Amino acid sequence: MAKKKSVKDTSKFLQLRSVESGYGKLQILFGVDMDINPSDITLIIGPNGAGKSTILKSMFNLCDVYKGKVMYKGKDITKLPTHDRIKMGIAIVPQGRQVFSGLTVKENLEMGAFMTKEKELINTRMDEVLGHFPVLRKKLYDNAYSLSGGQQQMLAMGRGLMQDPQLLLLDEPSLGLAPKTMQEVFEKVKEIRDEGTAILMVEQNAKAACEFADKIYVLEEGRVAMHGGREILKSDKIKKIYLGGHEK
Numbered sequence: 215m216a217k218k219k220s221v222k223d224t225s226k227f228l229q230l231r232s233v234e235s236g237y238g239k240l241q242i243l244f245g246v247d248m249d250i251n252p253s254d255i256t257l258i259i260g261p262n263g264a265g266k267s268t269i270l271k272s273m274f275n276l277c278d279v280y281k282g283k284v285m286y287k288g289k290d291i292t293k294l295p296t297h298d299r300i301k302m303g304i305a306i307v308p309q310g311r312q313v314f315s316g317l318t319v320k321e322n323l324e325m326g327a328f329m330t331k332e333k334e335l336i337n338t339r340m341d342e343v344l345g346h347f348p349v350l351r352k353k354l355y356d357n358a359y360s361l362s363g364g365q366q367q368m369l370a371m372g373r374g375l376m377q378d379p380q381l382l383l384l385d386e387p388s389l390g391l392a393p394k395t396m397q398e399v400f401e402k403v404k405e406i407r408d409e410g411t412a413i414l415m416v417e418q419n420a421k422a423a424c425e426f427a428d429k430i431y432v433l434e435e436g437r438v439a440m441h442g443g444r445e446i447l448k449s450d451k452i453k454k455i456y457l458g459g460h461e462k
């Protein structure tokens with residue numbers, strides 16, 4: 215894929231300001247601030263239930279945002295309808311892959327481009343996506359349920375990329391994958407970043423993901439406990455709790 219147009223003011227690509235979110239009366243996030251750069255892989259780590267997925271959902275209208283702001287390219291998108299967020303170039307690959315198992319690989323990818331009407335553009339995008347994931351090209355007419363876990367993850371990511379996003383939200387792409395397949399998925403994540411798509415990724419496999427993340431946020435009980443570049447990995451607390459090899 216060709217490198218994307220660069221965003222003019224990188225400091226204003228994606229900003230969360232004092233975000234408080236949850237589900238009905240159940241508040242999960244308490245004043246979350248984040249600054250995401252368009253050329254980075256930004257990683258969110260933290261224990262189960264800390265609210266990592268809820269951060270991604272706050273950006274996609276999938277939970278209630280009670281207070282605070284989500285700013286994207288300088289615009290307040292906190293209350294924007296989902297389809298407008300997609301139009302603005304945000305895509306999400308939810309936790310647990312969620313491909314349409316009864317549809318073929320090709321149909322799944324086409325679903326990802328549902329906002330696009332032009333057949334030619336869809337075909338071009340599909341070609342680009344299949345360039346990233348050659349394994350899917352071989353299985354284009356197979357039903358998604360016949361794919362392995364790693365292939366399904368690639369399909370879910372491919373579907374997200376069909377919208378040609380500038381920001382890709384990835385929720386636990388390595389969940390349930392064998393170490394070798396996890397590394398393959400991570401290689402793809404890096405490739406996507408290198409071609410100009412910002413990545414905001416949640417991962418339980420902190421040790422492996424921290425090796426290539428540009429920026430890391432540690433979330434604990436709905437609050438950012440620590441954030442920074444890879445230098446934060448030197449912190450004893452991070453080493454002990456998150457890099458000690460306790461992986462899901």
Ligand SMILES: Nc1ncnc2c1ncn2[C@@H]1O[C@H](COP(=O)(O)OP(=O)(O)OP(=O)(O)O)[C@@H](O)[C@H]1O
Nearest residue numbers: 237240242260261262263264265266267268269309
């Ligand atoms: N749709 C929902 N309705 C009500 N509560 C929810 C919903 N989704 C998540 N929760 C609750 O919000 C809390 C935070 O969940 P979230 O999925 O953000 O955590 P997480 O850090 O992603 O955890 P995990 O590592 O297990 O994926 C949990 O207590 C969860 O039960």
Ligand SMILES: [Mg+2]
Nearest residue numbers: 266267309416
């Ligand atoms: Mg989660």
